[in-house]
Amino acid sequence: MSPIRLSDLAFTLEAVLDNAFGQKPIWVVAETSDIKNYPDRGYCFLTLVEREDGPSGRHETLAKLDACIWRRNYHTIRDFETATGVAFARNVKLLLLVSVGFSPVYGLRLEILKIDPSYTLGNLERERQEVLDTLVRDYPDLVWLEAGQYITANQLLPRPAVLQRLALIAAPGSDGWRDFRHELAANPYGYTFSVDEYLTQVQGKGAEQAICQQLETIRLSSTPYDAVVLVRGGGSQLDFGSFDTLLMGLTVAGFDIPILAGIGHERNVSITDMMCHQSVKTPTKAAGFLIEHNRQFEESCLRLLDRMGVVARDVLQNAREELDMQTDRLRFVSYNYLRDRHTELTEKAVTIRHLDPANVLRRGYALLLRQGRIVTKAAEVRQSETLQVQLHDGTITVVS
Template sequence: MKQETLTLFELNALVRQSLEQCLPDEYWIQAELSDVRSNATGHCYLEFVQKDPRSNNLIAKARGTVWSNVYRLLKPYFEEATGQLFASGIKVLVKVTVQFHELYGYTLTVQDIDPTYTLGDMARRRREILRQLEEEGVLTLNKELEMPVLPQRIAVISSATAAGYGDFCHQLQYNSRGFFFYTELFSALMQGNQVEESVLAALDCINHRLDDFDVVVIIRGGGATSDLSGFDTYLLAAACAQFPLPIITGIGHERDDTVLDSVAHTRVKTPTAAAELLISRMDEAADQLEYLSARLQEGASAFLEREYRRLSSCQSRIPSLVVRRLSDARLRLLTLHKDLMQSSTVMLSRQRHRLELLQQRISDASPDKLLSRGYSITLKNGIPVTDVSCISPGDEITTRLHKGELTSIVNRKSNNRK
């Protein structure tokens, strides 16, 4: 018997009928979005994929469609609830119906979405990133940095056209106490798929000029809350956690912290709050200076008062001290005078006795004394003769005795000595 043949259309029609009979209901499925795009008519076309958790290889794939009447409600609802763009790369829990078209084939048509599943997956990814940073020992490094006492030189990472950046600068410029702040913008994309790459480039530029800044402020304002996924990446979190300057984040959302918020030194809600934080830091420093100035003035006044009293006391004691010092000095002078007189008398007596002894020795050694003992002095031309060789026969010599002199003519001389 010849087998009946079918056209492709007829086969596909059978497939469609079979699927409609076997899978007539709506089904909740877990999948990852891929290749999400919308057209001018408002319809959204995408792919649902599932990956092996170990190898990350695709193990299932199906084409998906969100018709415009559903998409215009589903997309803002999902993004508002999750703070996450309805875009490729996120995991979702969606209610679908199974469709098969003879021309377009197998399609899952999205009827509804559960944001809590995506929120759970996002929270899980955040926890994984934070756990990895903690295991690497870098999670709290930026928080451990000391915030400068005067954070006046500020590197700002933001979009130049962001309303939050303008609010931040206005708040700093017109602070009530007139503090000066120097800000320099390092422009970056703060929404979209290039957030991570753009912010990392800005951080790298700042890192080459660390001595020029006190803090880094990452702010974002005016954008959709659904554009926060770029701040939940490992690379950006690791770079901020290990950055050598304190980082303040104010990226304009209040519900949940991003991974970047978790590793930054300080997290605030808005760019304006970031400016107020810096101003409050300056306020604290100014108040401390005023307090120290007041204490210095009080201390100086108290010190001067004590010194004035001490000087007054010294001044009142000067007359009596002078009288006492003069009296003591006079007594010392009298004592010294007495001691000097006694010392002088003893010294003079000693020197007189010494002179008397010298006089006696001189007297005993005088020529007259020797002559009185029978000695005589022979003179030639008034010069004492001590050597017979100095006299020649015929010379006239004088002999001086104790009493009187004799004049003689030398007849002969002898050199003999006994």
């Protein structure tokens, strides 16, 4: 067989592919890899791959094709990221509308015309739901459904009246760490917080293992923390994936200290948000939650103080009124008692005056005396005895 020129083969392949696929966009499902993005130039080169789990548990590549996005369709990247919150990055499984092209010089290449965001969102939601179903099914003592809501052991932990001693998990020097510390320090009430920092990676590959390791370190420290605060600044949905894993959900749901999550994601609620004791949207709001929680305790104390003041005033007023009443009663009873005693004394004085021997003698009575002693019985008087008779105006001597 006579050999043919390479260009003839290339042109033949171009004609065959153009006849089969030319002007016929098709939808394909593939995973991104080896992305070379040039936003300033308005185009992007990447590799699309299809993988499956092999017998050894490793991903085996079934297909790999080069692809590109030209300037006219470059907006599809921004449209996809806006719709999903997922960064256009490697290892993202996408539903793509592509056209097949072949160049004798550059070879086979797929041109990406459109990215379907609903596929990615649905895929993420399916993965999240699988994790939630696993938690409820395999760990019913830590996670369960109640009236359509996920309830966890961490959510049911008692919350201290004052949240002051904190363990902070954050990335060192990150915006999330900085925003949280600044908001906590600048609180308008002058509250002080004791914060121990457990700094680590909180996004990207390996973040879930790093965070869980820090939680284990906190648990083993035996420090009586009031709460653990997990914060992370803003980022893409892809960076956020560490908070939607089974490991994170299980660790947070069963942790024995209340966990406050402020992981900087406004779009969706992560599995970590659903499993933790309290979830807020951002690190700043996490600090605000702590300040407001302590403010509510202070206000309750102030209300109790006001109530105690009112009760004390009422008690004192009632006691004063009772004292006044008892004083009036004592004064009235004392007056009547003294008056009655005065009357009795007066009556007794009159009686005593009436019984005074001088007064008795003045009324015509006489006293019979023997040597100055009163004789009261006739049998005591002897015959021819000399006695004295005491009268009102003098004494006379008589012989019996």
